[in-house]
Amino acid sequence: MNLKTLGAAALLACFGTLGTAQAASYTGDYVLSFGGTTFAQFSITTDGLANADGFETITDLWGTVGGTSITGLLAPGNTGGNDNLFRLDGTHLTFGGVSFIAGSDGVSLDALNWNLFYSSNSRSYVLSAEDSSFFSRGQLSVSPVSPVPEPESYAMLLAGLGALGFVSMRRQSQRQVHDDAI
CATH class of the missing domain: 1.10.287 (Helix Hairpins)
Structure with missing residues (x-):
């Protein structure tokens, strides 16, 4: 040879080998309503490997909710129904039971199965969850970030x-x- x-x-x-098995990162902003208006800004990193249902496992989550810093991601199963899953496709975004800790007091905020349905033409979004107290309509910006080798x-x-x-x-x-x- x-x-x-x-x-x-x-x-x-x-x-x-450059594109194989690298983490995927996403960032987003959202205006939430929990009986009042709360602004949330977040960044997540996933394992980049979709399961049979198209979900990627969230490996890291950081940002703020209502001005309180998100300090960590709870392990799957620590609160009811959380799996720490994320899916973003052409018509909707789904958080599958994401649980995280916000603030130094270790309060767990469990976002059970967030589902976001949106139209790229109208830019209107509806975000809902299994918990009926959590329902919001507003603008969301979620964008994939290129993985760093x-x-x-x-x-x-x-x-x-x-x-x-x-x-x-x-x-x-x-x-x-x-x-x-x-």
Whole structure:
């Protein structure tokens, strides 16, 4: 196998691994009504792997609800029905039982199965949940954020390029020794 073919194969292999199994990130803003108006701003990170129902598992959640900082995500099953799932497709967004802690007092705010149905033409949204006290209509902005490649990806790329350079240098020196012998 010549060096050009080997280099092309290594380059294709590197590019083939760039998009695999990376986390997906989303950010959003929403005006909520819990008997009064509350502004929520959030960012989530998912595992990027959709299950059979199209949900991704939320691995991190941060932001504010009514001016109180969200300090962490509760483990699935800690409160009734929370699974910490997220799905965003062409017609709706669904939070499947997201539970998180807001503030230093450790208060759990359980958002049971938020469903958002929207029309991209009218920009009107309805967000509802199983809990009947939670119903709101307003503007939501949720947008996917490009995943950042993990440091291990770059380390593997550099190691592969170094190995390729070593093999190339070794072959060239062997060829030089062979040419000198003739």
